[in-house]
Amino acid sequence: MTEQRWRIQIDKRTCIGSGLCIGISPDHFRLVDGRSEPRAESVTPDDLVLDAAEFCPVEAILVRAENTMTILAPQQ
Template identity: 55%
Template sequence: MSWSIEIDANTCIGSGMCAGVAPDHFELVEGYSTALQDRTEPSDDVVDAAESCPVEAILVKDVETGKVVAPEE
């Protein structure tokens, strides 16, 4: 199983919560969030980062099914 990580650059406010929660998966570049990889193995840290984003700019999906993993609706 693999997850995709998408960041909506127009929504991101650069709070840094994602990089603080999951530094192995996210970093801030020029003040905005960037995923270190477009795909990742399932990880609680990735879910926590998406859930902690104050503007829900991070979308995590199951690559096979397309189902949204985080944030929860």
């Protein structure tokens, strides 16, 4: 059985660089040139990643289950 993984995607055109994601989950996000980017695109499940996606003021963060590509956050 393979370990579940999540894929983090950030729409750089939408991101406003608020840094809220970094405040919530600094282990998974960083600012580069004023925009957020994931420290790794594929991560082990962590509720803080979901929280960062949910609280992003412009919904620039998308979290999917890597094996099924099901959207986990933000909630639609």
